[in-house]
Amino acid sequence: xxxxxxxxxxxxxxxxxxxxxxxxxxxxxxxxxxxxxxxxxxxxxxxxxxxxxxxxxxxxxxxxxxxxxxxxxxxxxxxxxxxxxxxxxxxxxxxxxxxxxxxxxxxxxxxxxxx
Amino acid sequence: xxxxxxxxxxxxxxxxxxxxxxxxxxxxxxxxxxxxxxxxxxxxxxxxxxxxxxxxxxxxxxxxxxxxxxxxxxxxxxxxxxxxxxxxxxxxxxxxxxxxxxxxxxxxxxxxxxxxxx
Numbered sequence: 001x002x003x004x005x006x007x008x009x010x011x012x013x014x015x016x017x018x019x020x021x022x023x024x025x026x027x028x029x030x031x032x033x034x035x036x037x038x039x040x041x042x043x044x045x046x047x048x049x050x051x052x053x054x055x056x057x058x059x060x061x062x063x064x065x066x067x068x069x070x071x072x073x074x075x076x077x078x079x080x081x082x083x084x085x086x087x088x089x090x091x092x093x094x095x096x097x098x099x100x101x102x103x104x105x106x107x108x109x110x111x112x113x114x115x
Numbered sequence: 116x117x118x119x120x121x122x123x124x125x126x127x128x129x130x131x132x133x134x135x136x137x138x139x140x141x142x143x144x145x146x147x148x149x150x151x152x153x154x155x156x157x158x159x160x161x162x163x164x165x166x167x168x169x170x171x172x173x174x175x176x177x178x179x180x181x182x183x184x185x186x187x188x189x190x191x192x193x194x195x196x197x198x199x200x201x202x203x204x205x206x207x208x209x210x211x212x213x214x215x216x217x218x219x220x221x222x223x224x225x226x227x228x229x230x231x232x233x
Contacts, residue, residue, distance in 0.1 A: 004157075036224075043119065043206065043224035044158070090157050101171055102148070103222060105157030 002027050002093045006106035013081050014114050021076040021109050023091030032094030033074040034103065035065055039087045049094070050074065061085070086113045117141075119225035121207050127231045128197055135193045136228045140209030147190050148222060149182055151175065152204040161205075164190060165212060197232045204229050 003026040013019050025031055032051050036044040048059025055067040065076045074091060088110050092103045120139045128134050140147050145166050150158035161180070163171040166187040176182075179197075184190040194201055208222040 009155075041226065043226045044208075045224075046221050049221070092157070101146070101163045102160035102173070103150075103158070104160070107155065108157050 002031075002104045004091050004093055004104055004106035006089075006091055006109050008109045009107070010110045010112065012112040012114060015083050016080050019076075019078045019081045019085070019111070021089050021091075021111070023074045023076065023106060024072050025074065025091070025093050026072065027093055031074075033065075033067060034092040034094055035059065035063070035074075035076050036090045036092060036105075037061075037087050038090065038108075044090065047076070047089075081111075081113055083113045083115060086111055119207055119209050119223050121205075121225040121228050123228055124226060125229050125231075127233065129233050130199060131196055133193065133195045134197055134230065135191055136205055136207075136230075138190045138192070138207030138209075138225060140189070140207070141223055142188075143211065144209035144223070145187065145212045146210045146220075146222075147184055148208040148210075149190070149192055150206040150208065152206055152227070153202075158206050161192075194230075197230075199232045202230055202232045 005024045007022050034049045035047040038044045047063050048057050050057050050067045058064050063078050067074050088108045090108045091106045095101045122137045147164045149161040152158040160173050161176050162182050164184040167184050179195045182192045204227040206227045207225045210220040210222045
């Protein structure tokens with residue numbers, strides 16, 4: 001079965017500092033990986049996705065993520081955090097023919113940005 | 116494109132009552148998903164429709180839950196005889212089922228319906 005682990009429940013960074021949010025997955029095949037962001041009262045918004053090819057993927061809002069098969073990881077990074085990045089971030093493993101059409105999400109990491 | 120909309124945004128009900136939520140997907144999307152999100156957790160898959168056909172159901176979807184998508188457009192999720200454990204955010208998402216690799220097309224999420232069962 002698929003599973004996603006986000007080891008950090010909360011992370012606090014200073015505005016302008018770099019950010020890395022961790023994501024580890026368990027999967028029986030080549031995974032399709034996603035990062036979503038959720039602001040209070042808002043739905044989830046897709047930041048970026050990895051299907052194949054280049055293991056470093058660029059997303060919206062200056063985010064990027066790197067797929068590392070050997071570590072079963074898909075960590076999200078941003079070189080300089082803005083106060084507006086404060087939100088909850090979810091890593092997810094995507095649909096596939098074996099496990100069906102659902103996304104499987106991690107428990108999320110709440111990002112706090114201090115000025 | 117007005118995005119995925121859900122109604123109501125908030126619902127407070129007493130234990131034992133029935134509730135129904137509505138989801139309007141992006142108009143050209145033929146795939147629709149329901150997820151449930153409890154506090155401190157990521158969304159959990161409940162069910163999936165392709166057009167009007169309900170193709171997948173999670174074991175989380177007990178007999179008290181039923182979902183429909185009668186004309187392949189909007190969908191409803193009904194919970195009968197609500198329990199306090201049903202309190203959660205219910206999220207709807209839609210995606211396009213067209214194109215190569217359509218199974219991995221982006222799922223667009225609505226703002227959710229927050230259910231509180233007293």
